[in-house]
Amino acid sequence: MELSMIVQACVSGILMGGVYSLIAVGLTLIFGIMKIINFAHGAFMMLGMYASYWVFIYFRIDPYLSIFVSFAILFIVGILTQVFLIERVIDTPEHNPLLITLGLWIFLENLALLIWSPDFRTVKVSYSAKSFVLHDIIFSFPRILAFLSAFVFAFLLYLFLKKTDIGKAIRAISEEKIGAKLVGINVKKINYITLGIGAACAGVAGSIITPFFHVEPYIGEHFVVIAFVVVVLGGMGNFIGSLVGGIILGLCEALAAVLLPGSFKLLVIYLIFMTVLLFRPAGLFGKRTR
């Protein structure tokens, strides 16, 4: 087992981990604020991928520049989901919003199947296979771009949550919902924005991987499970937790694939999931009590 192989795996793992982080950040935001487990998250990601694909086909705009388009589209989709679906079950037992997002997931995937057919599509940019070589380790150019985009976006989101009024309102609701209402925060409006941002995160994550990942209606399924594991790993509702958790998971996945025989890497992912749930259910960064 050469060292370079392990280092290569680490590099690939960390780069992919950045994407996982972004997907998970959206999911954890939705869960932290609204206590909703959004099963449609993978479907939102799929929509973001199609958005980038069609923008690329019709306007020849590079996916990394058209991120704003998927952001806008998914933001609106998120708000619509909140207004027309989730709001109606907001004060009912917790399993109802969960079932609704599950139904939305199935609906969106099959709608995509109907409109765009099951044929695979790819965004063929000129740099999709470009890579840099450093001491025998290959750094894939589009994956580096994806990683950087994910982190820039996450960083901007972090600033938004920390510094802006709306961001502070979001954090207030996640910590103390009733208190937030009492001080006059419009919880309904903030919920709209939160689901919008959460969906947009998934959409952007989808867009940034289109140069190296094919687009098809069921593509979200591959990432949903990983997103949930990351959210649990980082602590549900914990922003930084999801960021770090994503990198950790990407790293574990890649190392498992290189060091363990067979297709054990999925097993490792699920093992992490179960271990965290059993021994530290609040996640690596979550609060001990609750």
Place this chain on the structure above:
Amino acid sequence: MKREKKMDRRTFLKVAGAAGAAAWISGFPQVVRSQPKEIPVGQIHPLTGGLAQVGTAYKAGIELALDEINEKGGIKSLGGAKLRLLNADSQGKPEVGVAEAERLIKEGVVATFGCYQSAVAFPVTQIHEKYETPFLITLGISEEILKRGFKYTFRCSADSIISVREIMNLIPIFAKEYKTEVKTIATIYEDTLFGVTMSGNAKKHAPAAGLQVVAEIPYNWKTTDLSAEVTKLKAAKPDVIVPTGYLPDTILLARTMKELKCNCKGVIGTVSGGLSNPLFAREAGDAAEYMMNGINWPNPLHPRCIALAKKYEQKTGNPLGEDGAYGYMPVFVLKDALERAGTTDRKAVRKAIAATKLEDHILPKDKPIVFDETGQNINAGILYTQVQKGGMFSVYPPQYAQKKPIFPVPRWEERR
């Protein structure tokens, strides 16, 4: 109390009315008749899920065959009865395939076509054996499927043992013809029944072909990343890489190989569902170039196949490949059997299928379709396709070749 009684009568009338309507719609009295105007046949393929693109292609092939048969007057020995397709979606999952198989059989299909995935075909054929209903495999290559002594399962396509052995034997032939040394191979395969069977057979037959297996790398076909697997592949330094997989993972594999510059003398798939998918070259772009695959393919030079290819492209917008052709062909095996049987009784139809000697077909090997006692077409054969300049062509054996093969292939660094 009074209100309850009122609802009682209304409810009764509603239910009775609904039951009556349902019985009338389902054609209840018709069940008693013996000469059907329509013969139901079923198909089980992944119509949703990650393999939806392929499943839909098989369904298209089946539909084209049914249209052709029905337009030409249906089954003449049964009074011109037309074949009617009952659809089922396996969703790519064995347990769903099984449930759908039970449903189709209860709905009275005379025979079923399916399933593309060996993992789904394996239990589905078991259900059909239990209910004594003929099952014609469109694709499901694992030899395990026919090893169970079933009488009701038939397969036109080549099985895994024959195809892998031929592919392994081809490698030294190519090495000699193209004057390049090939001593080692590495298999990289998806880890369900399909991939495991193919790579297992490759390992078994490699020594006889003078080849050493230096790495065996399994992966889950739904994976989002193959960088680590390709890294392992690179480290093993095989002369020829032998992949087996489905479309999404094969696209990812090709792109990752290009990204990580995984070089070798050639890539020859063992009936990889991905490498010969007409969409593979389009979606993987130039990462797909030069990749070869030994696969169940129609004879591209046969006039009937050329005609089918035109219709298929009109219907689906994609070029004809293994999927459309192997969806199409088994339907004609059934038609021929029904004509000879002269009845829709499943046992008699099974007997007729077992006695098949069909010469008018579009498969390679110019001998007729004949099934042995396990249900395998003894004259099944494979072709080799290769992606050249973005198009998929048959390159070997020479009598079915559209272009000449390119071997060994240029390194990634030397390609433009």
